[in-house]
Every structure is written in C-alpha cells, then in structure tokens.
Amino acid sequence: MSYTYDYPHPAVTADICIFSIRDGALHVLLIRRLVDPFRDSWAIPGGFIKMDEDLIEGARRELQEETGVEGVPLEQLGAYGAPDRDPRERVITVAFMALVPSDQMVLAASTDAADARWFAMDDLPPLAFDHDRILADARTALAHKVTNRITETASVAFQFLPRKFTLAEAQAVFETLKGEPLDKRNFRKWIAANWDLIDLGEKTSGGRHRPAALYSVDL
Amino acid sequence: MSYTYDYPHPAVTADICIFSIRDGALHVLLIRRLVDPFRDSWAIPGGFIKMDEDLIEGARRELQEETGVEGVPLEQLGAYGAPDRDPRERVITVAFMALVPSDQMVLAASTDAADARWFAMDDLPPLAFDHDRILADARTALAHKVTNRITETASVAFQFLPRKFTLAEAQAVFETLKGEPLDKRNFRKWIAANWDLIDLGEKTSGGRHRPAALYSVDL
DNA sequence: TCAAAAGTGTTCGTTATACACCCATGT
C-alpha cells in the first residue's frame, strides 16, 4: 500500500521526554533505536502520528508502545522542524514532556525499540536526531514548572517520596527537579505555605544522627 | 508531479497571528480564503511548509506571500493537530504570533489570498478551521508577554506611539495590549522603572485641556 | 566529645495593588 500526494508531505512524529527521579538523580527515559537512521543509538521515545489521532494521543500511544509507560499527563513543548533533522526524509516532530514516578512505570521494550532505559541526565549517551536540543528545552521547562508556580507537575514531586517523609527528603526531591540547591529554611517556609503538610508526630529512627519529624502531604 | 510514500503523511502548515493596534483597538491580520475548504471565509494567514525550509521560515514566507508583511520576529505558540481540523486531509499546523506596528506594514493580497485585512479583535468574522482556538491562545500569550516581563514584545509597544508621546498615550497602548485598564499612577511608576523615558521638556498644545508632557523612549 | 543532620526567624529588596486629590488649560 502506498500513499500519493500532489505535493511533498513531511512525516510528523511526536517525541516525549519522560523525566523521573531515580536514586536521587534526575533521569530521562530513552529507547535504543532498532532501525536506521541512528540505529542502535539512544533517542527519546516517539514515533509517527497516525492519521486519525490527535498529536497528544499519538504521543501517548508511541510512549506506550515503545516503553510501556501509560497514564501520564503529557504537556506540549513545541514543534521542531529543521529541514535536515532527519536524514531519511523531512520529519517534523512535536515534543511533549512529563514527570512521572519511575517505580510505578513498567518498562517494556517492544517491536519499535530494542530497549527502554532510564538515563541520568548528567550521564547521557549521544542522542539521535536533534534530541539533545529537545531534551535540553524540556529540562528547562521542567525546572520552571516545578518551582515557579504550583502546577500539577509540582504535585507529582511528592510521588517520589514515601508516604511518610522528612522535610530533608522533600527538599532533595525539589532540588533534583530544579537542578540546584535550595536554602533549607526558605524551602520549609515555601513547602508549608503551598501544601498541606501533616506532621505525623513521629520521628525517623535508626539513623546515625538526630531523628527527623515525619510528614505526609494532603494534595 | 506526485509524491508517494509507504504510509500516509499529514500536510503541515504554519499559521501566523499578527497583532497590531489600529485606532486604539487590538487588531489581527486575516486573509480571505480563495480556495476550498472555507472558501471566502476569513482565516489567519498561513500555508504549507516547504520541504527545505524550517518551520519559522515557512511561516515568514507564507506571511509575506499572503499579506506582504515582512521582517517581523515570530514566536512559536505550539502545534495544533486535531485529526478533523481540516476537511480535505490531515493537516497539522504550527502556530506563530507576532506584534507589529500596522502602519509600517504594506498589505498586499496575492495569489493565495483574495484579500488581507485588519480586524478588530472584538469584531471578528467567523474563522476557518480551528483558527478561533489558535487566535484565542495567541491573544492570551500576547497579554502575558506584554505585561509579565520586559520582553521584546513589550518593546514593540512603543512602535505604536509617535516619537514624542504622552504618558496617557503610552498607557492606552499597554491597556489595549493587555486587554484591561491599568491604574494611572502604577503605570507611570512601572514604565519609568522599566524603560528609559526621556522628558523632552515640551508640552502638547492645541488640546482642549491641560497640556501633557512629551516623552520619548530610549530602547 | 564529636560528627552529622535536624531544626528554627529575621531582614531586606522588589513587585503588585489599592487608593484621592490638586493642577492647568480651553471654552
């Protein structure tokens, strides 16, 4: 089966930057490409939009197919369409991003991708296409979303914490997402002002040092 | 000539929301469509991306071809790709916007568009496709750009003023762009804090009332 | 007793917002 048009059409893909925190470091979900171009190199998941699906639906589908990840709220970053960004043919991509708790994600490689793996953002492999640009833009957007306003993305941060957590643990999560250290006192004021923290009246134990108060959050 | 692919490809267009102030009211540049679908109805200018041009280049070119407008700094708004947004075939569009001084624009209808005209934002005709959605999003983005930060867009506001202007005139421009009234004293503090206003030591004359001081701005 | 992390307030600068009266001119 083939499809013919009176004038040339680009291919359109959706690419999705999925961020998570693993072992205290910001990670991104990448797939290893099975096909040329950039065969065997790593890329952010994505693929061609189908004719009967909206952009975000295509992004969701590709994400699921290539990585097994489902049910995450994607946000559009923008379109990338440099003429030579794909050596095969003209490909315009619409980038999306999301922040997810990685341990709730079931990664499953599929026919489209040899492998799906988390990579630390400060230890990335070379990426296919212009995915380094896209990923850098997504990283910037993530930092803004988490800190500048009380967005849904910021609430996801608590998913990286156990149900009972210390304020130091919470601070570490937000520092990781923002990508820079935060002042302890300012952070505590900020988190208390923006969420309903519940002081459980319990303390950590077994630590080598002073026990910390445990909190839970009411989103 | 025809172009054949192994799987279906969408068409990709760029659509551009060009805003200006005319007679004290926010206007947008629309074209009347010469061809189906939505023949004879009004639309924001735009058209198909060529295979060898980047998205923003295509947007610039289409804008020039359809309206004669050149040399404006476009910003990408995002991609719109609902499957049924174009009845002909699947068309994904990347939206751009800009704010320009309309009296420096030479409008020229072309082969692609029967007519290019400015419309007041509060008196819009029915628009083709999902252009009402795109335009509404662009309107919101414009208000944010002008007021929230000292952006390039905000500097364009002064292009709507004569070289020598009164602060009341400047306030009217910013109110139009933001879409809501501003407090006179707060506005004067704000504009003085954010730009180099030069008090020319001159006054308006011929008005029916108290003369106003004339300023110019050093961008 | 020491090392290590927990915990805790204040100050300052910026920004946004609200608000009311007198002034200068033309008619």
Added chain:
DNA sequence: ACATGGGTGTATAACGAACACTTTTGA
C-alpha cells in the same frame, strides 16, 4: 466657572533571597 484630562505619593501585602546558630542523636 466648569469640564476635562494631566499629574502626583503612600501604604500594604506577597514573594524571593540571604543568612547562622542551637539541638539531638549515634558512634
């Protein structure tokens, strides 16, 4: 004189950023 738009200052609240010492525990 009056109508009309020009011109001016202060107070408050919210936010972000900077900054240092005491407390508690385990080893």
